[in-house]
Amino acid sequence: MKIVTVIGARPQFIKASMVSKAILHHDALSEVIVHTGQHFDANMSAIFFEQLCIPRPDYQLGIHGGTHGQMTGRMLIEIETVIQQEKPDCVLVYGDTNSTLAAALAASKLNVPIAHVEAGLRSFNMCMPEEVNRILTDQVSEVLFCPTQTALSNLKNEGFERRGATMLNVGDVMQDSAMFFAQHAIAPAGLAHQKDFILATLHRAENTDDPGRLSSIIDALNEAHHDIAPVVLPLHPRTAGMIELHGLKLDMHVINPVGYLQMVWLLQRSSLVVTDSGGVQKEAFFFAKPCVTVRDQTEWEELVTCGANVLAGAERETIVRMIRANLGNVVRDDAQLYGGGQACGKIAEYLANM
Template identity: 55%
Template sequence: MKIVTIIGARPQFIKAAAISNAILTHNQNNPLEAINEVIIHTGQHFDPNMSTVFFDEMKIPKPDYLLNINSLGHGAMTGRMLEEVEKILINEEPDYVLVYGDTNSTLAGALAASKLHIKVAHVEAGLRSFNMKMPEEINRILTDRISTLLFCPSETAVKNLQKEGFDNFKSKVLNVGDVMYDTTLHFSKMAKEPTFELPENFILATVHRAENTDDINNLKEIFSAFNTIVTEIPVVLPIHPRTKNILEKNNVEISDRVQLVPPVGYLEMLYLLNHCQLVMTDSGGLQKEAYFSKKYCITLREETEWVELVDNGVNQLVGASESKIIKAFNEAKQLKPNFENHFYGDGKASSLIISHIIKYL
């Protein structure tokens, strides 16, 4: 069997590490039924600190194809990826194309495969923010509809697909749990202290979503809140290159106690998660990683795909409002959230995914 894996962004590298490891384990145990994995890296995240370091740290097999498609608008980027991925799929003739999450790389890979009548397996299927202004929402909805196997990370994701009528489609909807939980369990003991100096107590923050970075008022509100919060506790913020450029271009005021650091690798991020007081982010993946690390999360968005975390009091949505961010920070000091629920499986999602792919070949 041959699987073509398509990845292009940081969260996908983390998920791919779990699946590649499951494929390796399968091949060791079943040498006569080995799976040949061919990896396409679209280049959507091209900064070494957001790409190469993940392959090195997490022992992900080096990409067989590196497309270097980045820094373009959504249409141009998706179109270029679609064109180049299609050429590779025609040459490789895989049994399955495996895509992750909700990026332009995800949609391009799924479209290329479906038009060539190649089966598509979508890891992290069924997530919905119900905000059609988000490019990610469009990507995930379209990818789900043209996928053969829909690997859901939670029961909520399964229910979303059922409400959309997927019980009437030929695709298989399967709740396997979250591969990012697999990865966290596997790598947690390998967490690596960053080379930069850390405060003893700090908040871990990230800001990169288009709805915040493309709206300068949102960005100013968020950093104004950070400037207030750092009078009590420092904020450590691994800065996305695009966010950094926008902040500099617009002369956004940033306190010197907001510690802007370069993007970090996965093992360093695990260390930051393990040692921070709480997390503030507009990232989808980091919300879950905060939960896996048993840290309260203040989400700088109006909605989230991970509704279980909000409903169970370990995550709060505040948008980009300075007053709401500060209010949530003050409230978090008194909270004692429960992290003992298992919303996302038992850490065996990746092996289940490989078993289902073999079963439904």
């Protein structure tokens, strides 16, 4: 069983690190890894392959920059060429990036079965590029690996059973990664003795491309840093550019983007997480940290339902109030919402028997 795996962005490197390990240890499977180049900064890409021991990609497409349409189109052309050369039995894609959609479209046009890891997630906000990508990818996928029961229910509600797609709730591969790499966490430079801090991440286009939302979120983090607890912000390159463009002031502990092992260290030692990242919302939960999400919707509804995560939008006052209210909350995973760290083995086993 020959699999072409397409990845391109930070969260996908982390997910693929564990699934690729499971594939490598399965005699019936072989894997060809394609890196589109969507994340091209050294701290956002190469460092993950080094730290997570992911096999070096067989193809480096080097595609980044431009509009969503330009990027997706260029990726589609190059991925189609790879599929034609490799003739895989299956194309494996992750999440909701432009790389994911391009790979799914290319494989679909060539009649190659697609397996989608993290299928069925919905924020119900079609203004988000990620929502468009995940819905379209699900529509052309033959195998839908769902991370939660909610995701599986979404697909059933959308009629995927009638289409004959295979839908499996395998759990979340991110929990597999978090459990495995927790023991290998590394302190970012200068932070070895930092404790009792708020960890913040900020990169979603809905926030960074809206000057009003971006300014309000930054103001809230600045206020929290001075009045509640120190805020540590690993600054995404794109966010840094928008902050500079709009002349905003960061009055908190700003550090460069970190590798996954440093991010795990920050999560382990933080007291609360503020984020607009889908992946970081879950990672906060995996490490039993309360989370304040600076978005209006989330794909991870079960985290809100169980009280581990709250949606604060982008209003400064609301964000600050939510930080105060949730700092010190106890987070528990009694129901094993994400499968308890068994997802990768289930995915590899299913692929081997397709």
